[in-house]
Amino acid sequence: MTSTPFSALTQDQLDQELLTDFETMSAFGATPAGGVDREAMTAPDVEQRRWMKSWLEERGFTVEYDRVGNQFALLELVPGAPYVLLGSHMDSQPLGGKFDGAYGVLAGAEAAWRLARKFAETGHTPKYNLGVVNWFNEEGSRFQPSMMGSSVYTGKMDADLALKTADLSGITVAEALEAGGCLGTGSGPEAAAYAEIHIEQGRILEDTDTTIGLVEATWAAQKYHFIVHGEQSHTGSTVIADREDALLGASHLVIAAREIADSFAPAVHTSVGQMVILPNSPVVVAREVRVHLDMRSANEDLVKKADELLHERMAEIEKTANVRIEKDTAHAWGLLPYDERGVELSRSVAEELGLSSRNIMTVAGHDSTNMKDVVPSVMLFVPSVEGISHNEGEYTKPEDMCAGVNLFTRVAERLLEGELDREG
Amino acid sequence: MTSTPFSALTQDQLDQELLTDFETMSAFGATPAGGVDREAMTAPDVEQRRWMKSWLEERGFTVEYDRVGNQFALLELVPGAPYVLLGSHMDSQPLGGKFDGAYGVLAGAEAAWRLARKFAETGHTPKYNLGVVNWFNEEGSRFQPSMMGSSVYTGKMDADLALKTADLSGITVAEALEAGGCLGTGSGPEAAAYAEIHIEQGRILEDTDTTIGLVEATWAAQKYHFIVHGEQSHTGSTVIADREDALLGASHLVIAAREIADSFAPAVHTSVGQMVILPNSPVVVAREVRVHLDMRSANEDLVKKADELLHERMAEIEKTANVRIEKDTAHAWGLLPYDERGVELSRSVAEELGLSSRNIMTVAGHDSTNMKDVVPSVMLFVPSVEGISHNEGEYTKPEDMCAGVNLFTRVAERLLEGELDREG
Structure with a gap:
């Protein structure tokens, strides 16, 4: 890692950390035209999960898989407390883009690693534990339906049904996960809250010259x-x-x-x-x-x-x-709203960091679409150039990637303090 | 096979020979709904070719493969003379019918075996040699285009191009033929004439209560x-x-x-x-x-x-x-006519045998569509019940199958005497 104390790192050094790691992970399943081909549990997906596991373990996280192959990296700061989960998915469409999902998992890992270093340095203990998640098969291209991992985690889909689902060549999810070494047990860690950042996959942020989309609802x-x-x-x-x-x-x-x-x-x-x-x-x-x-x-x-x-x-x-x-x-x-308080929390962080933001709706489904129904959840967007999506030409500018992770880190920090806890 | 002299066999015994062999061959790739699934060089196609090889070798024919997997069974009666080839194809569409092609190859084999026994008994030597052919990949479902084997044999398609053609999973014709033990060398025996009998795959013969279709042209x-x-x-x-x-x-x-x-x-x-x-x-x-x-x-x-x-x-x-x-x-x-003399020859055989016949056009392509451009060729149809084709429900009545082989044998006999030889 680095021997420099976290508080001494410049923004430039943090940005560099992010962009270098993103370049490394984009090599898994890279295609000549600049995209990735990394369908769920194909070799590049498996290899990338292995790389992510090492990356997080080297930084003190414990990596585990649940019964449908969701990959969790956990850092217990408060014994027995539930986790604030940060993440998205690393599988892609065939000849897909390298930002879709992968950016969100890396943003989660980078944010968690920044917060872990900060807490270690300051000695502060937040209310909740810190977790990163890489949901299994969000894309749904090889195995249907999409958002399979988060659907099982949130109890919306039966685990056995998911495991029996076969691809067009007859290979089941259970067989693919077993072969990839990603079949765990249990139903994953308990979540206190969830946050996800993703590329917009549309043109609104770009057309309005906005850096951060605050997702208020799903179409x-x-x-x-x-x-x-x-x-x-x-x-x-x-x-x-x-x-x-x-x-x-x-x-x-x-x-x-x-x-x-x-x-x-x-x-x-x-x-x-x-x-x-x-x-x-x-x-x-x-x-x-x-x-x-x-x-x-x-x-x-x-x-x-x-x-x-x-x-x-x-x-x-x-x-x-x-x-x-x-x-x-x-x-x-139906039209599914996200927790308004999460939108307002993120808006205040954007203001604090001097980033332009606006409310937005998501047309595409995301794992947060499932998570928001079980725990307070925040969904954020960064701009997609020309709205290009599920295409090798998908692109998000480095400055937007970096701004997104800065914002995401601060949102996660506030979630860790229980800011979106519901009255109980 | 049998110790009874050929001339002592009853029509009933000959019919039984045909129908029993047809039942045996229909077991290769048989489907529960009564059809067959026997795409070119899949296991059932390979196994059926092996069975056909034994059947013909046991009856004194020499079986060989050319460079694109056409299967020839040859009986040399006149040293050095070209062959009258009788046949069709034994590959099928996925979930196809058991009559399409397979009936024609068996009709060729049965006719050849009847004539071989007759010549052996009478000591008569015809003008040409006797050959049976099972063309490779007529159907074109796995490897495109269709009628591949006869296209190469007749010089209409380049052999190397055919061998390099891959199926949707990337397996080439050369690899598939090699794996199936059907990749030979050379360009096959020289042909003097060709005859093929096939199911109609339409409703005209049934609707007009006709047993034999005399194919005069291809759509x-x-x-x-x-x-x-x-x-x-x-x-x-x-x-x-x-x-x-x-x-x-x-x-x-x-x-x-x-x-x-x-x-x-x-x-x-x-x-x-x-x-x-x-x-x-x-x-x-x-x-x-x-x-x-x-x-x-x-x-x-x-x-x-x-x-x-x-x-x-x-x-x-x-x-x-x-x-x-x-x-x-x-x-x-374009509209491709068959040799009129072949139509008339077949009509006269139908009359001789008391079978109803009529001129007909073929909509589907057949290996004879290729062969008719290089040697005098005859194409005959027997009725398809309800015109059902490329479907497991395809059906031709046993009495029509038997009548077809009787007619086909006599047509072949006349071709062996050089009746369609062109002047010059």
């Missing part, structure tokens, strides 16, 4: 998994009138989703990102297509109206394409 | 491989106006293809059977989708018009979906 969302049922036949010889083409039905669904977004533009976002086509042969009309459809809005009523429209369209598509559309699963959440 | 076809280029982004947070959704563009292509077929109904068939979506994650807008589009008609002009319409639609789709559509490959053929 309402409706996620569906449809199975379009057709009948396998020959692409050439089967007469058109006899066809029950599941891919034709799925294509109509993709377009219906976009048309619904257009009809409420720009207030509703919709997309189909994944389709599994069976048998997916050039000369066979598909018998079945599995479709993931994602629909979001800051306005709950619009999500309801969009959902109604989609169901009307589905009935039409079944006739047009001569298929049957089964709604396999649907998962919805 | 004109246009096959495309498009790459739809978009930009990877977040399905939730990216504003709709910023999206370049490759899957949206691909979906528009699927629907455009169908609308074009509808506008020429029922004279044009179109379909998209395969799409490869990258990265295919539920929360990522696709950056790229690869699309196989298939367009066919008995009318060459309609194929040209449909192609023009498709290109108009592509330009519109590029604007609507904010994507770029690249035409990676396009492969077209």
Whole structure:
């Protein structure tokens, strides 16, 4: 580490610490175009977790895994007290960006390490213990659903169901975690509060020249998994009138989703990102297509109206394409507010540090979306250049990264003193 | 095999021989729903080839593989003379039917074995040698393009290009053939003529109560491989106006293809059977989708018009979906006639045997589509119940299978005498 006392470190030295470590961690799964490919429990994810473990252990933290592979690094300052958890996730989308999630885990680790050094130097004991968390499979690209680790931790998803979930090649979460050496036991440490910092993945902070986004709510969302049922036949010889083409039905669904977004533009976002086509042969009309459809809005009523429209369209598509559309699963959440007190706490820290800030909503889900329902939670954003996300070109400026960690450290310090404790 | 002289075998015994062998071969890759799953060089395809090799070797044929895994069983009756080849393919689509291709190879083997026994008994020497062929990868589901083995044999495709072709998991044809023990050398035996019998894969013979289809031509076809280029982004947070959704563009292509077929109904068939979506994650807008589009008609002009319409639609789709559509490959053929003399020869055999027959066109491609361009070739159909094809429910009645082999044997016998030899 360094022999310089913490209080003697300059801001420049602290910034350098952060940026150097970020460069190191961005090498895991690095892609030629400047992104990362680090899906949950693939080799780069496993290697990066190993690196993070060493980094934290060398700094006095105890690293452990719970039963669904959430990685916790704990520093007990107050025997038996619950933990203020700081973190995010280190898995990425295929050919994703290096900031999404990874920045938040490193920010948590850097903040925790700054506070640990400060407490060691000053002899101060906070109210709560200090923990860093790297949630398992936030991205949900390899194993569905997303935010799996924090869903199990917060009791929203059954652990056994998560462990049995298989990727497209049939490997289960349990097998992948076991193979990666990340399958622990138990349900993780008790949390007193949670804080997460993330890149915005949108353009608002950049467009308004703001450094810090104070997340006040999550957009309402409706996620569906449809199975379009057709009948396998020959692409050439089967007469058109006899066809029950599941891919034709799925294509109509993709377009219906976009048309619904257009009809409420720009207030509703919709997309189909994944389709599994069976048998997916050039000369066979598909018998079945599995479709993931994602629909979001800051306005709950619009999500309801969009959902109604989609169901009307589905009935039409079944006739047009001569298929049957089964709604396999649907998962919805309303407009979910974050604790106002956390927003105000963070705003006051931004003012204290001279950083511009504004309230903002998150469209993407985050692990804090789960955590805020069980403990006081704070969610913060730093700007994304051009809003580029889930793309190798994702970028956040070093000065914004550094400002974010400074703010995050101070927010964490105040959480450690119990500032957001609820009356009991 | 049997000690009964060939001439003493009853029609019933010959039929039983055929149906028993067909049952045996249908067990390779059999699926619970009564179909087969036997893609090129998967384990069931390899095992079935091994079984076919033993069957033919036990009956005095010499079995060899050429450089692209075409399986030939040869019986030299006239030293140095070219071969009349009888056959089809034994690979299937995923969850395909057990008759498609496999019936034709067995028909070839049974016909060859009947003729071999007859010649042995009568001491007659025909003009040409007798060969059975099982073409490699006719289906084109695992390795594209389809009809790969016969395309290389007839010089229409470069052997090295075929060998380098990889499946979706990156395994090449060369690797798959090597692993399956089916990679030979050389370019196969010289052919004097070719005959193939296949199930119709359509409803015409059934609807007209006809036993034998005399194939006079192949539908004109246009096959495309498009790459739809978009930009990877977040399905939730990216504003709709910023999206370049490759899957949206691909979906528009699927629907455009169908609308074009509808506008020429029922004279044009179109379909998209395969799409490869990258990265295919539920929360990522696709950056790229690869699309196989298939367009066919008995009318060459309609194929040209449909192609023009498709290109108009592509330009519109590029604007609507904010994507770029690249035409990676396009492969077209016109209305391709079969040798009229082969049609007449087969018609006269049908009359001789008291079987109903009619001229017919094939919509699907067959290995004979390649062979007819290099040697006199005959293509015959037996009825498909309800026209079901590339589906586990594909069915041809035993009496039609038996009638087909009787006719095919007699057609082969006449080809062996050089009846379709061209002047000069």
